[in-house]
Amino acid sequence: MPRNSRAAADTSVSEAHDELATRLYETVALIRAAELRLHAHITEHGFGGFWHPGLGQEGLQAGAVAALREDDYLFYAHRGLGYALAKGMTLEQLFGDLFAKVTGSTRGKGGGTVHFVDPSIGVLGQGGTLGSNFPLGAGAAISSQILGNDRVTAVFFGDGAAARGTFHESALQASVWKLPVVWICENNGWAISAPIAKQSPTEHIADRAAAYGVPGVVVDGQDALAVNAVVVEAVQRAREGGGPTLIEAKTLRIRGHYEGDRQPYRDDVEDSLDVPRDPLTLLREHVPPDVADALDGRARERVDATFDATMAAEAATPDVIFEDVWV
Amino acid sequence: MSVQTINYAAAINQALAEEMRRDARVWMMGQDIGRMGGVFGVTRGLLEEFGAARVRDTTINETFIVGGAAGAAMTGTIPVVELQFADFILIAGDEVFHKLAKWRYVHGGALKLPVVLRLPTGVLGGAGAEHSQSLEAMAMHTPGLKVVLPATPRDAKGLLKTAIRDPNPVLFFEHKSLYRVKGEVSVSEDELVPFGQAAIRRAGRDVTAIATGLMVGRTLEAAEHLAGDGIEVEVIDPRTLVPLDMETILASVARTARAVVVHEAVRTAGPGAEIAARIQERAFFDLDAPVWRVAGTDTPIPQDPVLEQACIPSVAEIETAIRELMRV
Secondary structure (H helix, E strand, O other), X not given: OOHHHHHHHHHHHHHHHHHHHHHHHHHHHHHHXXXXXXXXXXXXXXXXXXXXXXXXXHHHHHHHHOOOOOOXXXXXXXXXXXXXXXXXXXXXXXXXHHOOEOOOOOOOOOOOHHHOOEHHHOEOOOOOOOOOHHHHHHHHHHHHHHHOOOOOEEEEEEOOHHXXXXXXXXXXXXXXXXXXXXXXXXXXXXXXXXXXXXXXXXXXXXXXXXXXXXXXXXXXOOOHHHHHHHHHHHHHHHHOOOOOEEEEEEOOOOOOOOOOOOOOOOOOXXXXXXXXXXHHHHHHOOOOHHHHHHHHHHHHHHHHHHHHHHXXXXXXXXXXXXXXXXX | OOEEEEEHHHHHHHHXXXXXXXXXXXXXXXXXXXXXXXXXXXXXXXXXXXXXXXXXXXXXXXXXXXHHHHHHHHOOOEEEEEXXXXXXXXXXXXXXXXXHHHHHHHOOOXXXXXXEEEEEEOOOOOOOOOOOOOOHHHHHOOOOOEEEOOOOHHHHHHHHXXXXXXXXXXXXEEEHHHOOOEEEEEOOOOOOOOOOOOEEEEOOOXXXXXXXXXXXXXXXXXXXXXXXXXXXXXXXXOOEEEOOOHHHHHHHHHHHOOEEEEEEEEOOOOHHHHHHHHHHHHHHHHOOOOOEEEEEOOOOOOOOHHHHHHOOOOHXXXXXXXXXXXXX
16 A cells, blocks of 8 residues: 555544544543432432442443444443443433433333333343343344344443353353354452452453353453444454454442442442543543533533433323233 | 144144244244254254254253343244243243343333243153142242143144234243143144133033143043032133133132132142132132132152152042032
8 A cells, every 4th residue: 555545544544533532432421420410419319229330430331332333232231321321322211210200211110220221222121130131132142143134232241240150051052153242241340349359260251251262352441442442343243243252341340339338348449439540531532622621511411401300300100010011 | 624633742833833934033942942853852843944043952051041032032033932841940030030021011111022931841750859840820920921831732732823922921831741642733824722711621510620731631531520420510721820711710600609720730829829819709609618729739749750640639639629529
């Protein structure tokens, strides 16, 4: 390739990279604003359930989900609302679900972190029992094979859920059948009170991939661009019939297991909202400061407006109890 | 209507083949269902006709079979999956009782789970405590699941076709000891047996016997003996426990004033407890006697084929119980 044309190609790659960084920044900023708004509300008013914050883990959620197509399937994990927001669900839906309002995606049923859903954009929920996402996600991937479409299923899970036998059963079968699935482990170092060193004999959960004959990849989960790059590759491999990939994104749990967990089992934290190696800071290296500032402001405005509207929205009534048991 | 005489296993096989021909979204998975045709031979020939994409042999992975079926059902296909023994719903408990039963509900109706679990159930002859149980009451106890127990080849075929076309998760309990029993089955591909419609297997004026699965045949045999002594038993087979056709049962009890429930499942908190409770709630003043249960013993099932039979109602026990009930 002539020298000047390579330079042109490099410029265009670099522009695309910055554009992606800006897009990811926008998503992470929106998730962050939502996380902080929820935190402020829970601190002041409590919460009718358990909120498992995703604060600090937004970069990997946004980076990974951005690698999916709108019609790809997502089974998310329980750390926050970032996955569903990144996939295209609205703040109206998600806040509505969290506060059991009729505006939620479940119309006031199954509120809380666990049950956001929007099948029109492939958001299919997450198991209330940890580790139950694995067979569900593999099953969605079987549908892709049977229907002959090229949709890929992404399954998120934590380092704790990685211990479930459901992973073994699903990984073995998915690999043998080359199912189009990507497993994304958010290793934040803690399974409630158990540190990773007490749960895993190997340093990396991704090391387990070898047993199933699939690629295992470790990535910095605070770096949204790095996560995006490895998930893009895994999604492409799955879409082309190459089978599953196990990705482990190393991240941090800066809050308790749930908001209000005093973490007596842990001596490395204080009650802080500061995020070490903040994904927003890392993305700012690729986004002009004025653009980033404007995205931060816009995110806060959207979150505040939707949060207030949700608080004012109609609550679900007991009528919903008897709906949807059967079709 | 023209009929064929085939066994219960062949009737199930026909239902599977016809529904897979009719709808390309229908597919199957389970252990040994493809190359082997199933450990009970129910799925013979289906791999050859439909190929390995739609007839999938799995590893030993019940959570995958049921959870995978749930995930596939949410995304536009219709899985009809086999657990090698009905007992294995306990291995996949989370997938059966949480995912299949609740995922439509918790998502406010946004998802549908059209899954059929084929569950070889009951005693067969020495299969032991973990391969012989009748667990249908556990499914009745979990809102969101439909529960089907065919007792004849005709019902096995017609109910399975209905199950495959139903948009809800269905637990289809096929009795292992009925697989080789023959009966008349319609040759029509369109004969469906609806859910929630009991069959009156034998009309009688003196006592209503509600029996399921293998016990339908044994109760009919007991009824033959009793008829010789002038006791006319009306034998009702509910065919589906969820939905349950109480109207047919109550109408019968209104005529006979006596009722007994016969099932292979253990007595305590079995389906009979629910049926008896509903009869007394809604027809107490029609009754001349308490509602009785003839049921499996409140024990695990021993491995020995002779002892195993001692754990489930025999024709003689059913006959004796009904004779005594007539004297109450």
